[in-house]
Amino acid sequence: MDDVYVLGAGMTPFGKHPDRTAADLGAAAVLEALDDAGVALADIEAAWVGSVFQGMAMGQRALGDGGISGIPITNVENACSSGSTAIWDAAMSIRAGVYEVVIALGVEHLTGQFRGAFTPDESDIEAQRGLTMPSVYAMRAQRHFAEFGTTTEQLAAIASKNKRNAALNPLAQFKKPVTVEEVLASRMIADPLHLQECAPVSDGASAVVLVSKAKRDQLGRGRAIRLAASVLKSGRKEVGLPEMTFEDLTHRAAEEAYAVSGIGPEEIRFAEVHDCFSIAEALRVEGLGLFPRGEYPARVVKGEADLDGRLPVNGSGGLLGKGHPLGATGVAQVVEVVRQLRGEAGDRQIPGAKVGLAHCRGGKAQGVEGTACTVNILTV
């Protein structure tokens, strides 16, 4: 089994890009990642491309626009984990010794496509009865309140933290900090979640170039970041009355990532996690074992997850602040971890960061807690 390294990373600004296409955004991220890696178009042996609502052959359109064609290109759809699943696929190909230089791209262009709330697939009975994505998380939040004494102000503090971090990230969709009071004053979407606690609709693309150890040695040891674990799991069909405040899916993905890498949760210095809603960030980090169960929202209020805290969470701004172009999100998390580990994160740099974790978890289908979850652990 060969080691895998991230040699290049690229991403477009996230936000509203009404005048650009998905292909054009994807190509921009690919070219930046190639330049960052110092590899040529012709060096790329295979590609995996994650997107959710972009129609047929998104990969061929984006890569073709970026000058890459003729190689094996696989399109990946795995709900919000589509991009990070593309990384998982690409990493496996290197680990298996099939390829030495590959690219994973995530891309999404949603402006103009959606209004209102995202819902599960309409064939699901829960969707037919009125379940929306915010309402799934709202109900998990109400349960977290009842079991652990979590408050709406604590959840608002999570959203405020991420928007504050986003204001330090030039690629983020939201450019200005938002106070807890402003979060609570925003429109109620599904009680207790306010508009400012829900990830926005975004456009954007992100890409990483993955290489084998031999290629890393040949091409550029200095900037390469080791992908110590890349794990993908799907949600188990629920039986009986599972606890909705504990993420079995996140937990299982994390346990495997810790085992594969030999790096335990106590060694993780910072994390990018799938905060599609404020409560989601709490459920993620508690499921990952990074904070004790039930305590995360209160610890955010104490500053433990701030950029200068014990374990910074979503220093990029997360989905709430940086934006959430579905297919691009999981790759962008890895781009952020790479930049932090290289010391290239500018105003949001976490000093001395040597080990980071990226968690991406998507979707809801009838009878399962979530559809897909990836955990990537990266080290210098």
Next chain:
Amino acid sequence: MTVVEANSEYDLEEDRVRLRAGRCPDCGAVFCPTGTVCAACGHRGLDEILLAPTATVYTYTRVHQSTPDFQAPYDLVYADFPENVRVMLPALGEGYPVIGEQVDIVLAPGPRVKDGQLIDMPHARTAAERSEHDG
């Protein structure tokens, strides 16, 4: 004026709704809606059962923004049935549903809208006289 959609989701017993579900003949696990294979033990084929017309609220929300197919605001609950299965249902009642409270399963209009009319569907009926939540 409301419309009843013909479907295979439930049986009506007087004013109570009994949801159709599947029980594994091998291990007893219950799924609602039913499925092809038991997710607990892999047994192929589930027996059809009807769930009890009462359940317990596990959690809830009030949805203020939805899609054009629904008339917001409306309440949702996850309700735990005595058959050891959890089902999501719209909720009916004046006040907020409360975690742990007993609900009756009844047929009522909404929140789904079709051709401008609310569709009758199974609801969890919470205590009707509770005062409005202030938060």
